[in-house]
Amino acid sequence: MSDLVIRPVQSKADRKRFVDLVWDVYKDDPHWVPPLKDEMLGLITPGKNPWFEHAEAAFWLAERGGRAVGRISAQVDRLVLEHMGEGIGNFGMLEIVDGETEAGPRLIATAEQWLRDRGMKTSLGPLSLSIWDEPGLLVQGFAQSPTAMMGHHRPSYQAIVEGAGYAKAKDLVTYELDIRIDMIPMIQRLIDAGNRSDKIRIRSVDKSRFDEEAHTILTLLNDAWSDNWGFVPLTESEIAYAGKKLKPIIYEDLVCIAEVKNEAGVFEPAAFMITIPDLNELTRDLNGELFPFGFIKLLWRLRKPRVKRMRVPLMGVAKKYQGGRLSAQLAFMMIERNRIASVGPYGASHGEFGWVLEDNQGMLSIAQLPGAEVNKTYRIYEKAL
Incomplete structure (x- = not known):
């Protein structure tokens, strides 16, 4: 008889073991980046993460001989039920040594x-x-470390999930490109026309008015x-929480x-x-530790x-402006502005754009800048219960 035990996470100590497990899972993976433990604990703790105001979650640890060897979560989110459809629950945070x-x-x-x-x-x-948060299971791009706010997984997880009867629902892709490369002339002409227009202006955010600016963006x-x-x-509540983070x-x-x-x-926020x-x-x-040093x-x-x-984790154009020349113009104007800033004082040579839904043609056409290539694919699965 197997000595594997699946037990619910119930205490503060359990939550710590739930978070700490990934150090065992990825200890030999050179591309894994240790998450900040305080961030992870805050994510799964009711009262700290306002997501729990409209959702419930359960967490489990798999233990063998007293050692944690796996974990998973399951969630029911009232907003998912409202916006994606009745009867849709979620799982996540799957890790296995x-x-x-x-x-x-x-x-x-x-x-x-x-x-x-x-x-x-x-x-x-x-x-x-x-x-x-971190949607999808990494199915392509294992040989590169994840950027901030993106997940990293073991290649073996795909077979485990699909072996449990799950099929692809949607792929999310990220693009990487050399941001030292100038825009092609066609796009640059579009940007220059926008810069000359008296009906468009691109401005930096003002951190002295951070709460107001964060609310505008979100x-x-x-x-x-x-x-x-x-x-x-x-x-x-989540807008305020995200702004603070x-x-x-x-x-x-x-x-x-x-x-x-x-x-x-009157000028109004458009993108x-x-x-x-x-x-x-x-x-x-x-190594995940903020304290003491x-x-x-x-x-x-x-x-x-x-x-x-x-x-670039987040970008968007207001719905009323989507679908036309102006939408692309605004997007490329912002991209070029931030590209120049990134290469300068920050010394960056490459950028990652996304995630982007595999069938979001509007965003894909913008993400596919000269030299850009898909560097990672994250898959969201579904299964009838």
Whole structure:
């Protein structure tokens, strides 16, 4: 008889073991970047993460001989049910140590039963914990370290998930490109025309008005992404929470808002773009620990970060402006502005754009800049319960 035990995470100590497990899973993976433990604990703790205001989650550890060898989560989010469809539950945060063959199927079965008990008809994932955190399972791009806010997984997980009866629902892709390369003439002409227009202006955010600027950007995000597959709106609490987390890594010259003069002759927010230095380059050697000295090191590095890669985690054009020449014009104007800033004081040579839904033709046409290539693919799976 197997000595593998699947048990629920119930205590603070359990949550710590849940987070710490990934150090065992990826200890021999040179491309893994240790997450910040405080961030991970905050993500899965009700009362700290406002996601729990509209969702519930359960977490499990797989243990063999008292040692944690696997983990998983299952979630029911009222906003997913409202915006994606009734009966859709989620799983996520699946991790299994190398050589463990039994834990994966049993963890997945445990999460599925929890979803069935709550009336769910479909299991969709992995989402850790929502589409706004680390969505999808890495299925291509294992030989490159992840950028900030993106996941990294063992290649063996794909067979485990598919072996449990899951099929592809949607792929999310990221693009990498050499940002030292100038825009091609056709795109540059579009940018130059926008710069000459008296109906368009691109401005940097003002961190002295951070709460107001964050609300403007995240409200634009909710509008711009509202027709996308998998979209779940950020609540007011989540907007405030995200703003607080993003503030230390926001640099005014890397975040911009495009404004367009409306019919009343007033400039209104029409698009935004957030570029961040790849924080994984700055935190990798901290081994997940901010205290006692990691916090000081990180604060010092964030003062004037120098990185090889930049990442564009969020970008959007208000729905009323999507689908036409203006939408592409605003996007390329912001991209060029942030590209120049990234290469200059930050010393970056490459950028990562995404994630982007595999069938979002508008964003794909923008992401496919000269020299850009898909460097990672993350897959979201589904299964009827």
